[in-house]
Amino acid sequence: MTTSTLVQSVRSVERIHVLDAVRGFALLGILLMNIPYFALPEETVSNLNIRNEYSGPNFYAWWIITMFFEGSMRGLFSMMFGAGMVLLTTRLSKNMHIDSAAEIYYRRLIWMLLFGLIDAYIILWPGDILYSYAVCGLFLFPLRNIKPRHLFVIAGILMLFFVAKISYQRHEPLRNKIAAEAILKKKLPPGKQTLAQKEIVDKWKGFQERQKLENKKKQVTAEIRKTKGTYATLWSHYADVNTYLESSDFYQSGFLDCLIFMIIGIAFYQLKIITGERTQNFYLLFALAGYAVALPLIYFQIKTSVSVRFDVIKYLERIPIQTYEIRRLGLTIGHLGMLMLLYKSGFFSWIFNIWAKVGQMAFSNYLLQNITCGLIFYGFGFNYFNELDRYQLYLIVPCVWTLNIVFSYIWLRFFSIGPFEWIWRSLTYWNVQPIRKKDKVLVH
Numbered sequence: 001m002t003t004s005t006l007v008q009s010v011r012s013v014e015r016i017h018v019l020d021a022v023r024g025f026a027l028l029g030i031l032l033m034n035i036p037y038f039a040l041p042e043e044t045v046s047n048l049n050i051r052n053e054y055s056g057p058n059f060y061a062w063w064i065i066t067m068f069f070e071g072s073m074r075g076l077f078s079m080m081f082g083a084g085m086v087l088l089t090t091r092l093s094k095n096m097h098i099d100s101a102a103e104i105y106y107r108r109l110i111w112m113l114l115f116g117l118i119d120a121y122i123i124l125w126p127g128d129i130l131y132s133y134a135v136c137g138l139f140l141f142p143l144r145n146i147k148p149r150h151l152f153v154i155a156g157i158l159m160l161f162f163v164a165k166i167s168y169q170r171h172e173p174l175r176n177k178i179a180a181e182a183i184l185k186k187k188l189p190p191g192k193q194t195l196a197q198k199e200i201v202d203k204w205k206g207f208q209e210r211q212k213l214e215n216k217k218k219q220v221t222a223e224i225r226k227t228k229g230t231y232a233t234l235w236s237h238y239a240d241v242n243t244y245l246e247s248s249d250f251y252q253s254g255f256l257d258c259l260i261f262m263i264i265g266i267a268f269y270q271l272k273i274i275t276g277e278r279t280q281n282f283y284l285l286f287a288l289a290g291y292a293v294a295l296p297l298i299y300f301q302i303k304t305s306v307s308v309r310f311d312v313i314k315y316l317e318r319i320p321i322q323t324y325e326i327r328r329l330g331l332t333i334g335h336l337g338m339l340m341l342l343y344k345s346g347f348f349s350w351i352f353n354i355w356a357k358v359g360q361m362a363f364s365n366y367l368l369q370n371i372t373c374g375l376i377f378y379g380f381g382f383n384y385f386n387e388l389d390r391y392q393l394y395l396i397v398p399c400v401w402t403l404n405i406v407f408s409y410i411w412l413r414f415f416s417i418g419p420f421e422w423i424w425r426s427l428t429y430w431n432v433q434p435i436r437k438k439d440k441v442l443v444h
Helices: 017-039 042-046 056-068 072-095 098-121 130-137 148-170 172-185 195-211 213-227 231-270 280-307 312-318 324-345 349-360 362-377 390-414 419-429
Strands: none
Touching: 017 042, 017 072, 017 324, 017 349, 017 362, 017 390, 042 213, 056 280, 056 390, 072 098, 072 130, 072 231, 072 324, 098 130, 098 231, 098 362, 098 419, 130 231, 148 172, 148 231, 148 324, 172 195, 172 312, 195 213, 213 231, 231 324, 280 312, 280 324, 349 362, 349 390, 362 390, 362 419
16 A cells, blocks of 8 residues: 555544644643744843833733743643654554555654744744654654653653753853852953953853843844844844754754653553543542642742842852753643543533634644734734733734634634645645545545
C-alpha cells in the first residue's frame, strides 16, 4: 500500500470529542498571552515600569493573566500535540505498514515546519509555535509505545536538566555583577586591569546601561516606529527577531520547553487521563495537586517582581532557582484536571461542544488569530500597535474568539475539516484530498 492510498475513513463520531474540546480551549486561551505581544513592545509586555502600570485595571489585567494563565495554555496545547501524535500514528499503523505510517507522519511535520516559517516570515508573528512543534515532533515517533512510567522518567530528567540550565543561564548577570564589583573594589587603574577583568567590568557596565528605564523606553520607541511602518519595514524588523527566536532562542530554551510537555501528553494519553476516562475523584485530586504546586510559586514570583519593581538583579538575588517550568507544569495539570471535572459532570456539554468545533480546526483557527491580530495592530493594517491600554486588549480577545467560533461552526457545517487542515493534508499525501462532508476522509 502506498502512502498516497486512501485509508480507512474516520467518521466524525470516531474523533475523541474531549481532545478536540481541550485543544479548542487551549487555542482560545493562548490568545490571552499572545495578544500583548501583537499589540505592545516586548519590553512593555513584561515590565510594568514602562507605562507605570502598578495600579488600576492595567495592573490587575497583568496580574490575572500571569497568575492564572501564563504558560498553561501553551502547556495544554503541547500535551494535546503529544496525544495527537499517538492517536494519528496508531490509526495509520492499523491501515498500513509502520514504515508508511512513519513516512506520512514525518511528511506532515515537514509541511508543518514550512507553515511555521510562513507564519513567522509572511504573517509576521514572532510567537509562532508551528515551527517549534514540527522540530520537537521529529523526536516523538520513537516514544509512542514507551510505557508511561518510562516517559515520566524521561520527562523528569529533562525537566531537572532544563531547570538547572535555565537557572544557571538566567543568573549570569548576577555572577557578572559579583565579579565586576570584586574587581572594582581593588581600585586598579584602567591600565592595570587585565583584558579579562576589563571585559567583565565593561560587560557589567553595559548591562547597567541597558537596564536604565530611559534606555528601555528608547528601545520601546524604536520598536514602535518599526512596527507602525510599512510591511517592508515590519518584515525587516521581524525577520531578525524570528531568525533569533527560531535558532538560538529555540535551542536554548524553546526546544525542551515544548518537548517535555509533549512527552507528558503521550503518557497522559496512554493513562487515559487526557481522554476523560478516569474518575471524578481522580481529576479532583489531579487538579488540586497541580494548583497546590503552581499557585504558591506563581504568587511568590509575582510578589517578588512587583516588590523589586522588575529590577533583574534584585529579583535574581531573591529567587536563586528559576521555577517557571515547574509552576507552568503544575498550572497546566490543574487546568487539565478542572476541565476534565467539568466534562465529566455533564453540565457543561454546550461549551465543550463549542470548544470542540474550534479544536477540530485548530490549525486554521490558529492562523486566523494571527492574521486577524496582525491586521488590527500592525502598520499595514489598522495600526493599533501601542495605542491601547493593557486591559483594553482583553476587550478585543472575545471578539477574536467569536470570529474563531463562528468561522468553525459555519465551515464545519459544510466541510469535514478546516481549510488549512485540508491544504496540509493534501500536501502530506501529495494528492488533492476530499473536504466536503459527504466525501470520504483520511485518517489524521
